[in-house]
Amino acid sequence: xxxxxxxxxxxxxxxxxxxxxxxPILVPDVSQRDIEIAYSFTGADLLLFGAILYPGGRLPDDxxxxxxxxxxxxxxxxxxxxxxxxxxxxxxxxxxxxxxSVPSFYAIASSRPVGQVIDQRTxxxxxxxxxxxxxxxxxxxxxxxxxRFARGLVDLKRRSGLYVEAPRAVEITDGVLYRARITIPARxxxxxxxxxxxxxxxxxxxxxxxxxxxxxxxGFERFVARxxxxxxxxxxxxxxxxxxxxxxxxxxxxxxx
Amino acid sequence: MDVYxxxxxxxxxxxxxxxxxxxVGLLSxxxxxxxxxxxxxxxxxxxxPPTVAAASSAxxxxxxxxxxxxxHLRRGGVDFKMGGVLVAGGMxxxxxxxxxxxxxxxxxxxxxxxxxxYVLLLGSIGSMMAREAWVAIRVTHGAVAPRPRKRxxxxxxxxxxxxxxxxxxxxxxxxxxxxxxxxxxxxLTILLGVGGGFILIPAMLYLxxxxxxxxxxxxxxxxLFVTATATMVHATTTKAVDIVLAALLLLGSVAGAQxxxxxxxxxxxxxxxxxxxxxxxxVGFRILLGLTWRPDEIFSxxxx
Numbered sequence: 001x002x003x004x005x006x007x008x009x010x011x012x013x014x015x016x017x018x019x020x021x022x023x024p025i026l027v028p029d030v031s032q033r034d035i036e037i038a039y040s041f042t043g044a045d046l047l048l049f050g051a052i053l054y055p056g057g058r059l060p061d062d063x064x065x066x067x068x069x070x071x072x073x074x075x076x077x078x079x080x081x082x083x084x085x086x087x088x089x090x091x092x093x094x095x096x097x098x099x100x101s102v103p104s105f106y107a108i109a110s111s112r113p114v115g116q117v118i119d120q121r122t123x124x125x126x127x128x129x130x131x132x133x134x135x136x137x138x139x140x141x142x143x144x145x146x147x148r149f150a151r152g153l154v155d156l157k158r159r160s161g162l163y164v165e166a167p168r169a170v171e172i173t174d175g176v177l178y179r180a181r182i183t184i185p186a187r188x189x190x191x192x193x194x195x196x197x198x199x200x201x202x203x204x205x206x207x208x209x210x211x212x213x214x215x216x217x218x219g220f221e222r223f224v225a226r227x228x229x230x231x232x233x234x235x236x237x238x239x240x241x242x243x244x245x246x247x248x249x250x251x252x253x254x255x256x257x
Numbered sequence: 258m259d260v261y262x263x264x265x266x267x268x269x270x271x272x273x274x275x276x277x278x279x280x281v282g283l284l285s286x287x288x289x290x291x292x293x294x295x296x297x298x299x300x301x302x303x304x305x306p307p308t309v310a311a312a313s314s315a316x317x318x319x320x321x322x323x324x325x326x327x328x329h330l331r332r333g334g335v336d337f338k339m340g341g342v343l344v345a346g347g348m349x350x351x352x353x354x355x356x357x358x359x360x361x362x363x364x365x366x367x368x369x370x371x372x373x374x375y376v377l378l379l380g381s382i383g384s385m386m387a388r389e390a391w392v393a394i395r396v397t398h399g400a401v402a403p404r405p406r407k408r409x410x411x412x413x414x415x416x417x418x419x420x421x422x423x424x425x426x427x428x429x430x431x432x433x434x435x436x437x438x439x440x441x442x443x444x445l446t447i448l449l450g451v452g453g454g455f456i457l458i459p460a461m462l463y464l465x466x467x468x469x470x471x472x473x474x475x476x477x478x479x480x481l482f483v484t485a486t487a488t489m490v491h492a493t494t495t496k497a498v499d500i501v502l503a504a505l506l507l508l509g510s511v512a513g514a515q516x517x518x519x520x521x522x523x524x525x526x527x528x529x530x531x532x533x534x535x536x537x538x539x540v541g542f543r544i545l546l547g548l549t550w551r552p553d554e555i556f557s558x559x560x561x
Contacts, residue, residue: 041261042268080559082365090373090548093365098561152556186261186268217263224263228496236492239500240485243320243507250511251324254518 024066025053026209028197033211035184036218043186046072046213048109048195049179059175066201067110067117068170068178069128072213074105074162075191081153097149098138105162105188106133109169109180117200126198126205130154130165161185190216264499265309271505273303278506282321282513287521288533291318291452291480294379295540296506305502307368311450312491312498317506318452319484321514322477329474336426336471340478343439343457347483350443355490358447365559371449372544378445379541382455387534393527426467426475434465439479446487452480455537 028050035044048070054060078100085094110117114129123132135150157163162185170180184193192214199207217225227235260271277299285292293314300310329335361367417431438460442453457476461467467475492498521529 037261039261040259040268042259078561080365080561082557082559084552084555084557086551090369091550091552092369093557096365149556153558156554156556156558187266189266221261221263224500228264228492228498228500232493232496233489235500236489236498239316239492239498239503240319240488242500242504243316243485243488244323246504246507246511247320247323248327250320250515251327254324254515 024055024199024207026197026199026207027051027053028195028209028211030195030211030213033213035213035215037186037190037216037221038218039220041186041221044184044215046182046184046195047179048072048182048197049177050197050209052176052178052199052207054176060201064202066172066175066199066206067112068172068180069108069110069114069117069198069200070170070180070182071128071196071198072105072107072182072184073103073194073196074188075103075193076101077104077189078102081149083149083152095145097141097146099135099153100138102135102153103133104191105184105193106130106157107164107166107182107184109166109182111168111170111172111178113167118203118205122203122205126208128198130158130163160187162188184215188215260501260505262305262309262499262501264497265305265502267304269303269305269502274502274505275509277303278317278509279513280509281317281506282510283517283520284513284533284536285321285510286514286517286519287524288517288529290454290533291321291484292510293318293446293451293484294375294449294455294537296510297450298375298540298544300502306497307371308362308495308497309499309502311371311448312488312495313502314450314506315446315452315484315487315491316498316503317510318450319481319488320507320511322452322454322480322484324511324514325477326474326481329477334471334474335478336423336467336475337478339423339426339428339435339467339471340475342432342435343442343475343479344482346436346439347443347446347479348486350440350445351447351483351486351490352443353440354444354447354487355494357444359494369548372548374445375449376541376545376548378456379537379544382459383534383537383541385459386530387538390527390531390534394531397525397527423467426465426471428465428467430465438464439483442479443483443486446483447490450487452484454480 028048031047032044052066079102080096080098082093082096084091087094108114108129114123118128123129127133133154135153137146137149154163164182166182170178172178192212195211195213197209198205216222258271259268261268281292281295284290284295296314296317297310300314301307326335358367361370417433419431419433420429421432422429438457442457445451445453445456454476457479458472461472461476462469488498
């Protein structure tokens with residue numbers, strides 16, 4: 001199913017190569033292919049840019065504008081979403097829904113609001129827009145409940161800066177060069193991110209291209225995360241040692257001041 | 258100054274965390290408490306995930322209790338036999354606590370349970386302390402002092418078998434009583450990320466009937482070992498101990514504790530106890546409001 005989706009995604013690009021006379025090609029790039037998380041990491045500013053290559057180097061001469069949509073997705077996570085309700089006067093987690101693959105980060109930038117660029121059905125196919133994410137909950141809950149949970153999840157992620165919609169954030173220069181700036185916050189998980197670029201005109205996806213971005217912890221941060229995961233006992237002992245050392249030395253200094 | 262926390266997976270302002278540790282340390286030095294009951298909720302309010310907050314603040318309590326234990330050791334204020342029994346109970350309790358923690362986490366009720374336990378404990382202990390401090394303040398203003406309660410242990414404690422002598426505490430009781438007490442405090446240490454001094458000290462005084470000269474030192478002794486065990490339990494089970502967060506908290510709290518200890522010697526103890534009682538009640542009340550008011554976030558995400 002995943003392969004099929006990928007083929008669908010790449011179809012316009014492949015077709016573009018097969019019939020160069022009719023379809024434009026996208027040449028995308030990102031300012032950083034690797035993002036290293038170090039001690040002072042507060043997020044990364046990504047510049048996504050590229051060129052639209054029209055066959056024969058000529059812009060189409062009709063007045064229908066071409067739009068560019070850029071989507072950055074973080075690694076998918078398996079999550080349990082809980083909803084609170086008031087039970088006997090206090091708020092407790094009452095119901096839950098499990099999702100097997102939810103993007104940990106999702107940012108969409110476009111030259112015009114996606115709703116004006118493309119119709120609802122195509123948006124659902126390409127997952128363009130926060131209301132078009134394929135969240136696939138792992139239960140047979142009624143549609144109304146699923147919708148309520150989906151809205152809650154998107155709202156939660158949006159307010160914590162992990163889901164971003166930036167209409168009009170893509171600038172197109174002379175119809176051939178485009179650029180967009182997207183900020184990745186510090187609280188994203190590490191892993192492989194994808195940056196997808198879509199060229200849309202007249203309600204149809206003409207071209208699409210993908211670039212990967214790897215986000216990983218580096219140096220000390222990687223060492224700490226690995227130690228905590230793989231060498232739990234020495235890591236715990238060292239933390240205890242550190243606290244005893246801090247406490248003892250503060251007392252030692254205080255007695256001499 | 259932003260610093261990335263490698264386990265919590267977010268960046269925080271280092272100065273805010275150090276100051277937070279310093280403020281809690283100041284109180285802990287002033288009142289002779291670990292201060293975990295303040296650190297964990299404050300970290301959660303700052304945006305640290307609850308599990309990481311509980312796991313990392315235990316090590317701050319370890320640091321805060323070390324210098325206290327050494328100070329009490331120098332003047333013979335630790336009952337090692339009693340302390341050893343309490344620590345043994347505490348270690349068993351923290352292992353049991355780790356199991357309860359995972360169970361509650363799986364059912365999704367961990368945050369509610371933590372909050373309810375906090376409200377009950379802080380509410381009851383805070384009002385007990387406030388009443389006791391109020392009586393003491395009235396006495397200093399010329400009221401007639403109530404007859405001191407005869408020091409003796411609770412009848413239930415006397416009923417337990419296998420009595421033994423605890424010379425430093427001046428007690429002849431069953432070791433099962435402090436073992437059970439330590440066990441209960443150990444569970445709370447894991448669940449709440451607290452040292453438990455604020456429960457242990459009243460229990461030692463009023464349930465076991467220990468001599469006051471060894472109560473604080475022995476309680477700190479137990480806190481030191483049980484919070485160290487709690488850090489180990491979290492490091493091996495939840496893997497949520499953030500050493501960078503712990504170091505920042507420690508930096509502030511050990512410095513604050515020394516300043517607080519000096520300040521405490523200049524203030525009348527009954528006013529200190531009243532101030533602590535008010536802080537404890539305010540924190541408890543704030544958590545109670547959090548339970549009953551509509552929360553900002555109806556939905557919460559847990560990785561699975």
